[in-house]
Amino acid sequence: MAFDLTPLDLFDPSSYPTRRNEEWKYSDLARVLREVPSRAVLTHLQAATGDFGGFYWHCAGDGQLGDLQAAVAKANGRLYLDLSDVGAEGVVAGYQGEGRITLGVGEHLILLEDYSGALDYAANTTLHFELAKGASLTRVVILDEPEGAVSVRRSTVKTAPGSAFKQYVFSTGAKFQRFETHVEHAGHGAHVEMHGAYLLKDTAHFDYTTRVNHAEIDGTTEQLIKGLVKDRATAVFQGRIYVEKGADGTDARMRHQALMLNDGAHVRAKPELEIYADDVQCAHGNTIGALDEAALFFCQSRGMPEDTARAMLMQAFVVPVAEQIEDEALREMVLNWIEDKAGGFYAL
Amino acid sequence: MAAVKETIETVQKLETYEHGFVSDIEMEYAPKGLSADIVRFISAKKNEPEWMLEYRLAAFERWQSMDEPDWAKVEYQKVDYQDLYYYAAPKPKAKLNSLDEVDPELLAVYAKLGIPLKEQEVLAGVASAPKYAVDAVFDSVSVVTTFKDELKKSGVIFCAISEALREYPDLVRQYLGSVVPVSDNYFAALNAAVFSDGSFVYVPPGVRCPMELSTYFRINAENTGQFERTLIIADKGAYVSYLEGCTAPMRDENQLHAAVVELVALDDAEIKYSTVQNWYPGDAEGKGGIYNFVTKRADCRGARSKVSWTQVETGSAVTWKYPSCILRGDESVGEFYSIAVTNGMQQADTGTKMIHLGKNTRSRIISKGVSAGKSSNTYRGLVSAHAKAGGSRNFTQCDSLLIGKTCAAHTVPYVESDTATAQFEHEATTTRLSEDQLFYAMQRGLSQEEAVALLVNGFVRDVLQELPMEFAVEAQKLVAISLEGSVG
Numbered sequence: 001m002a003f004d005l006t007p008l009d010l011f012d013p014s015s016y017p018t019r020r021n022e023e024w025k026y027s028d029l030a031r032v033l034r035e036v037p038s039r040a041v042l043t044h045l046q047a048a049t050g051d052f053g054g055f056y057w058h059c060a061g062d063g064q065l066g067d068l069q070a071a072v073a074k075a076n077g078r079l080y081l082d083l084s085d086v087g088a089e090g091v092v093a094g095y096q097g098e099g100r101i102t103l104g105v106g107e108h109l110i111l112l113e114d115y116s117g118a119l120d121y122a123a124n125t126t127l128h129f130e131l132a133k134g135a136s137l138t139r140v141v142i143l144d145e146p147e148g149a150v151s152v153r154r155s156t157v158k159t160a161p162g163s164a165f166k167q168y169v170f171s172t173g174a175k176f177q178r179f180e181t182h183v184e185h186a187g188h189g190a191h192v193e194m195h196g197a198y199l200l201k202d203t204a205h206f207d208y209t210t211r212v213n214h215a216e217i218d219g220t221t222e223q224l225i226k227g228l229v230k231d232r233a234t235a236v237f238q239g240r241i242y243v244e245k246g247a248d249g250t251d252a253r254m255r256h257q258a259l260m261l262n263d264g265a266h267v268r269a270k271p272e273l274e275i276y277a278d279d280v281q282c283a284h285g286n287t288i289g290a291l292d293e294a295a296l297f298f299c300q301s302r303g304m305p306e307d308t309a310r311a312m313l314m315q316a317f318v319v320p321v322a323e324q325i326e327d328e329a330l331r332e333m334v335l336n337w338i339e340d341k342a343g344g345f346y347a348l
Numbered sequence: 349m350a351a352v353k354e355t356i357e358t359v360q361k362l363e364t365y366e367h368g369f370v371s372d373i374e375m376e377y378a379p380k381g382l383s384a385d386i387v388r389f390i391s392a393k394k395n396e397p398e399w400m401l402e403y404r405l406a407a408f409e410r411w412q413s414m415d416e417p418d419w420a421k422v423e424y425q426k427v428d429y430q431d432l433y434y435y436a437a438p439k440p441k442a443k444l445n446s447l448d449e450v451d452p453e454l455l456a457v458y459a460k461l462g463i464p465l466k467e468q469e470v471l472a473g474v475a476s477a478p479k480y481a482v483d484a485v486f487d488s489v490s491v492v493t494t495f496k497d498e499l500k501k502s503g504v505i506f507c508a509i510s511e512a513l514r515e516y517p518d519l520v521r522q523y524l525g526s527v528v529p530v531s532d533n534y535f536a537a538l539n540a541a542v543f544s545d546g547s548f549v550y551v552p553p554g555v556r557c558p559m560e561l562s563t564y565f566r567i568n569a570e571n572t573g574q575f576e577r578t579l580i581i582a583d584k585g586a587y588v589s590y591l592e593g594c595t596a597p598m599r600d601e602n603q604l605h606a607a608v609v610e611l612v613a614l615d616d617a618e619i620k621y622s623t624v625q626n627w628y629p630g631d632a633e634g635k636g637g638i639y640n641f642v643t644k645r646a647d648c649r650g651a652r653s654k655v656s657w658t659q660v661e662t663g664s665a666v667t668w669k670y671p672s673c674i675l676r677g678d679e680s681v682g683e684f685y686s687i688a689v690t691n692g693m694q695q696a697d698t699g700t701k702m703i704h705l706g707k708n709t710r711s712r713i714i715s716k717g718v719s720a721g722k723s724s725n726t727y728r729g730l731v732s733a734h735a736k737a738g739g740s741r742n743f744t745q746c747d748s749l750l751i752g753k754t755c756a757a758h759t760v761p762y763v764e765s766d767t768a769t770a771q772f773e774h775e776a777t778t779t780r781l782s783e784d785q786l787f788y789a790m791q792r793g794l795s796q797e798e799a800v801a802l803l804v805n806g807f808v809r810d811v812l813q814e815l816p817m818e819f820a821v822e823a824q825k826l827v828a829i830s831l832e833g834s835v836g
Contacts, residue, residue, distance in 0.1 A: 288765045
């Protein structure tokens with residue numbers, strides 16, 4: 001089955017998906033891009049390579065993401081992919097590019113992807129991953145983009161028997177931010193995890209869309225997405241688990257939990273199961289609610305000021321996603337990042 | 349074990365679709381096809397007031413500009429709307445003064461279906477047996493409504509909607525289309541233009557309807573679409589429980605059933621609406637069967653009002669149906685309990701919408717889907733909380749059970765929240781019939797078919813419990829019958 005990505009070319013307004021497209025029902029890209037004042041064909045990605053805290057640093061340039069495969073060859077299992085964009089005063093830059101990474105039999109890669117930047121830009125990047133038998137890819141994605149950015153980050157993943165794909169996405173949103181992952185699940189012991197956490201405030205918009213297609217027997221998928229939304233921010237989670245005919249022994253679980261910190265924030269969730277095989281275990285859960293008053297009361301009754309108690313409970317809500325990262329250095333880095341971002345977030 | 353044994357016996361007894369017979373009754377048709385003239389014909393046939401004709405014509409115009417929806421997970425051969433009869437009614441022999449004068453052949457149809465149309469038949473039963481009034485709709489017209497007088501004594505109006513349009517035009521005008529507007533969707537617009545009959549219920553303030561009300565829909569004529577319209581209003585503090593049943597003959601052609609049901613609950617009122625849908629599902633190869641494209645919606649307009657939908661969907665070739673609640677009144681409650689069983693080549697795309705607008709509104713969704721054979725069963729639902737719906741709560745559970753390798757089960761929930769104090773929980777699971785449980789049941793001496801019936805009835809029990817007594821027993825049998833031949 002081919003990956004079903006909505007055709008999108010930033011430089012061709014007729015390709016912009018509207019809300020009439022069911023896949024883009026909650027994220028109106030056409031509207032947002034119409035508001036972008038100008039779309040100069042400019043790229044501000046500075047090509048660079050080097051060492052970054054134990055990672056091989058690859059920074060893309062010239063509108064393309066560069067030769068990622070060559071970077072992987074040099075990375076020795078740890079690659080830092082820097083897609084930060086600096087933008088430029090007074091202009092809105094637009095860039096789009098595609099990159100491809102293939103992991104051979106039994107190869108392992110830890111990939112840290114950094115999407116941050118300053119000022120406004122519109123970006124559309126697509127990464128294609130292919131895993132051979134027994135390969136493993138851990139992908140930690142930091143989406144720390146500027147408030148005015150419009151970004152669509154998409155990826156396709158092909159797994160092979162016995163391979164493992166783990167993805168952890170952390171986002172603070174942007175004017176428009178969509179992170180889409182399409183996985184072709186090879187089954188036969190292959191394992192897929194797609195987790196995420198978001199901290200959204202002001203008018204930030206974050207859309208996390210995942211599609212997993214179980215085509216073969218004995219595949220497992222796990223998903224845990226948690227997040228906080230405040231002010232007038234919007235969180236969108238669209239997950240679909242598709243189990244083809246004959247993909248028996250599939251075990252797939254998906255969970256999305258959102259905390260809303262004030263009225264006027266928005267949460268949209270669409271966790272789908274589409275199942276054509278009978279010997280499967282599939283489940284999804286979705287909860288949306290406010291901070292647990294009882295827990296808050298308990299903390300306060302132990303002498304904790306309300307602000308501190310709130311901050312602690314909110315942190316405790318999203319941190320479990322980061323804590324699942326096996327690599328210690330990476331986990332610490334993400335936990336620090338969350339703490340840093342959360343500083344201004346908890347205060348109501 | 350008595351219940352299981354009974355189920356099995358029923359299964360054996362009913363090798364095929366029990367209600368698939370055709371009755372030879374002299375009918376009166378409108379010319380085939382759909383045009384403004386046909387709309388006028390139907391309206392004239394019913395002696396409707398002028399405003400009603402205008403309403404219909406506006407709906408027809410609207411319908412022409414709309415497209416048939418294609419987002420549901422169902423595939424079917426599109427209906428040729430010009431190749432249908434929009435009005436088919438048994439020829440009236442003479443003016444009827446009482447039930448005894450109803451065409452005996454018609455009465456025979458209902459006797460065969462087990463629907464008591466003669467009040468004394470109902471009364472003749474066990475003294476403690478609950479009474480229920482029936483409105484029988486045969487193709488395009490309501491042929492009989494029982495217990496009308498007794499209901500009238502307590503102020504309850506229960507009659508055919510065409511009669512209500514003549515007798516209580518102001519009431520109908522006030523509420524008709526106020527829950528499902530003409531432009532709501534393609535099938536609702538079509539229904540508004542050509543609806544022929546259906547039930548009208550009005551329960552005055554503070555009245556608890558003394559008996560269960562029920563409508564029995566029967567499609568008989570060939571190449572006919574059935575477009576019924578039901579409107580139920582529970583005034584302040586009123587209560588009514590309404591049951592709906594449907595069957596149709598076995599035919600090789602697909603037939604269209606596009607109904608609209610509107611419920612209005614004012615302050616402190618409660619409406620319980622139960623459906624046992626057993627339209628002809630088509631044969632094992634998917635030939636024939638009813639297209640069931642239905643719009644059902646309740647408006648919990650008043651504070652503390654409550655609407656509860658319970659449905660058992662076992663029939664129809666294609667089902668497109670989402671009974672919904674608009675929870676407008678503060679502290680209003682919406683409930684949706686559903687069992688959808690598909691077998692053979694059936695396709696069902698069904699679910700609900702719970703739209704929380706008022707403060708502290710609550711809703712609960714329990715959906716159990718069972719798919720077998722080559723069928724496809726989709727739960728599609730929306731739960732949304734408006735920014736002003738502070739304190740609203742929803743609990744959703746939708747479970748799917750798969751029997752066999754060739755069926756499909758889908759879950760497509762939409763959850764939208766705009767308020768911090770809403771609390772929404774949604775759980776869904778998809779599994780197959782447990783081998784262990786099956787083995788255990790068979791090891792205790794049950795045959796495979798019995799064991800499956802037992803386990804499936806256990807799976808749907810949460811919903812069966814919500815059905816009124818008489819329906820629960822029937823529904824349990826239906827579930828077993830629908831799954832017949834699905835194992836092995």
